Amino acid sequence: MEHVLIVGGEWILIALVFAGAVPELAMTCQFLLAACHAWRNDYGACEPIFPRTAVLIPAWNEGAVIGGSIDRLMAAEYPPQSLRVYVIDDASTDETPLVVKAKEAQYPGRVVHLRRDKGGQGKAHTLNHGLAVVLGDDWMEALLITDADVIFEPAALRTMTRHLADPAVGAVTCYIKEGSRPGNYLTRFIGYEYITAQAGARRGQNVLGAVACLAGGAQLHSRANLLALGGRIDTTSLAEDTFTTFETQLRGRRVVFEPHATCWAEEPGSIGGLWKQRLRWARGNVQVTIRYRRLWFRPSSTHRLGSVPFGLLWFCLFLQPVFMITSSAALLTLYFTAASRAWSAFHVLWITSAVTYIFITGFTLLIDPHMARRVWRQALLFPGVVNLAIILYICFPRLVGEAARWPFTAAGLSPPHVGWLIVFVYAWLGGSLALAYLAKVAEPRWAGRPLGVFLVYVAGYGQLLCACTFASYVKELRRAEMTWDKTEKTGKVTIPT
């Protein structure tokens, strides 16, 4: 009896170890679906239509970027009489009102400055101020919600509006690329992340028929969809864009990702800035997961959000930090109870990781070769140096083992005992989250910036995002105050030629 319990316990631990690879497997499935976008897409229902489009830009102290963004929108390949830009100035204290007023004079009747006297309530409140105005008359047929720093390529808007020819489509989002120039290591990591999360994953979601999120900086809605949503954006969460996406689909309208419509945005260049932004997004995802708790894994004829594949994708990514920590804890427990099983489980886990890493990285770089030329180093180092070393060892154990022993044998020393190394490697998957968190803690301190860079490369950018997701659980559990930490924009975005 005791033996049966021990063996059963071991198998449970082995299953928990493999759980560490589940998020990567889910991502791989999403990328395989993305490859099917050639057959399952919305192009058949597209028409060359140009609905009268209002563009809403919420702006709080965006003087450095708003002028350029308006100019780019005015230069869009779109009938001038069918395009109006509404800037909702959220009580800015910088030169934003002056810049927008100047643009109003430069583009009479096409740029409108709306001013809120009391600001700081968050993006959703600001958008609702603008929505009330544009829904006040019947001129607007479609609405583009964007951010002050986002720069649209000339063809982007008309490429998006085509999808609204299909009345079943309620909203369209486009491919946002990281556009800071010259940028730094972090913006290049984000650049790579956006290829995976948008050009790759959202294609897969198009194929599934359920899109997780309309990008907050580029969401085009039909008037009918906005009216069905009550003409307002949810103000009770930090993820108003995800709520809008879910509500659109729950009401039976489809959300489409258009990968061939491109815009460029400025993303944070510091770990602190990135952490604030992603913590807001991750907390928003926790709120979405809880708010729609009756939706998951309950297929419906109205929408695909309740489908099993979409639910699996959502939860695999949402719970990624939990999977990683559990996997490490299970490996360590196995190491001290059944070391040989731990070694086998470790191999299977990391062989799976290696295969998914090679596939996702290779395919992502091929999806957007232009961006890949800029971010390929960050693509390779996305999981961090330690993870890469483990992957290399798993792929080529003899070669890497001999290479690791070489410095010791060359110096006439005996190689160190591998016991501690094994414990370190087993604990790494969970421990890397703590190291990534340390990068965020270290950055604002003395000599913290180079240390932060070093830690991100060692622990991995992906781990930094996972640590942020974990922090979002804690914040939500503690019911921490929801503050809208606006990402600072400096106007560094340029569209590469």
Place this chain on the structure above:
Amino acid sequence: MTIEPGGRRQPDIFRQEIRAAVRYERGLVAKAAAVLVLVVVIVVLRTLYFS
């Protein structure tokens, strides 16, 4: 909705762009297949020679 305000050329441009988009999407199938082949090659090499 406002249909085709860009003159007679607009539907032609539209059709060309849709064809180009679909062609690009088909290209992704080949790219995914190429990466899968690379993965298989690495796994086979690892199993045969580097394990």
